[in-house]
Structure formats: structure tokens, C-alpha cells
Amino acid sequence: MKLYPNHYCENITTLTPEFLKENNIKALILDVDNTLLDFNLKIVDGLKQWHDKIRENGVKCIILSNSNKLTKVKMVADLLDIPFIKFAMKPLKRGFKMAQKQLDIPFENIAAVGDQIFTDVIGANGVKMFSILVKPLDKKDLWMTRFKRPIEELVIKSYLKKQVDK
Ligand SMILES: [Mg+2]
Numbered sequence: 563m564k565l566y567p568n569h570y571c572e573n574i575t576t577l578t579p580e581f582l583k584e585n586n587i588k589a590l591i592l593d594v595d596n597t598l599l600d601f602n603l604k605i606v607d608g609l610k611q612w613h614d615k616i617r618e619n620g621v622k623c624i625i626l627s628n629s630n631k632l633t634k635v636k637m638v639a640d641l642l643d644i645p646f647i648k649f650a651m652k653p654l655k656r657g658f659k660m661a662q663k664q665l666d667i668p669f670e671n672i673a674a675v676g677d678q679i680f681t682d683v684i685g686a687n688g689v690k691m692f693s694i695l696v697k698p699l700d701k702k703d704l705w706m707t708r709f710k711r712p713i714e715e716l717v718i719k720s721y722l723k724k725q726v727d728k
Pocket residue numbers: 593594595596597676677678
């Protein structure tokens with residue numbers, strides 16, 4: 563069992579098209595919880611712009627989440643206009659293989675991005691994909707959330723709900 567990621571970074575938005583190209587990565591499998599969304603359902607800053615940029619560079623994305631919360635996972639997938647697989651049971655290989663099939667890109671040209679070694683990294687390594695570990699959003703944002711005004715959270719939540727109901 564290989565525990566180490568091929569790459570470790572602060573945040574998903576630091577992954578540049580150049581980096582992906584250098585590593586022969588043509589598609590990304592994205593985790594949701596703590597990778598794209600924090601505990602308060604706040605989306606990582608700059609996610610849409612980052613995704614637009616890598617899409618312009620021909621990189622395909624799909625969401626692979628262990629969550630069984632359809633509304634939450636679909637909300638992020640719809641925001642980026644990409645397909646999703648929920649209740650993936652990572653690190654089991656099944657979900658990664660389903661994602662690979664949908665992407666229609668060889669395993670060795672796919673990177674899986676997530677915040678957990680025992681689900682995202684081990685799963686990706688097990689099917690010989692490139693594994694990218696990011697710092698979990700929540701730990702990093704702890705001091706921020708502590709100071710965040712409750713009213714602001716309510717606004718964000720209702721905004722997110724609207725996106726889902728669209
Ligand atoms: Mg996660």
C-alpha cells in the first residue's frame with residue numbers, strides 16, 4: 563500500500579496548467595469535502611476561475627466524493643459544470659475505475675486530488691493514478707471561521723441553496 567502522494571500542495575487552486583502538463587495529467591478526479599468545500603459549505607476561493615483555466619487547457623474534471631449527500635455534491639458539480647460520482651467508497655478501486663471510464667483518459671494520465679491520505683491518496687495510488695494531496699480546508703480556515711460573522715454564513719448558505727434549486 564502506497565501512502566505517499568505524488569504531489570502535496572496548499573490548495574487545489576495552486577495546481578497550474580503547466581504543472582499538469584509537465585506531469586502528463588490530462589484529467590483530474592476531485593474530492594469535495596475539505597478539498598473544494600469547507601465545513602460551512604463555503605467553496606474554496608477562486609475555484610471557478612481555476613477550473614475555467616485548466617478546462618481551457620484541455621484538462622477534464624470529474625467529482626468523486628465519498629459523501630452520499632446528493633444536494634451538496636451536485637451543487638459543486640453544477641457550479642463547475644462537470645459530472646460527479648457520490649458515495650464512492652474511496653479508497654476502494656471501484657469509484658476510481660468508474661471515474662476513469664467516464665473521463666475516457668488512461669489511468670496514468672489522471673490525477674486524483676483530495677485532502678485525505680487514507681481515502682484519496684491510497685485509492686489513486688492503488689489504480690496507478692497520480693495522487694495529489696491538499697491541505698484540508700477546515701484546519702486552515704479555523705481561525706477565519708471563528709471570526710466569521712454568523713450573518714455572513716447565513717448569506718452564503720442561502721446563496722448555495724439557490725444555486726442548487728436552480
Ligand atoms: Mg475530503
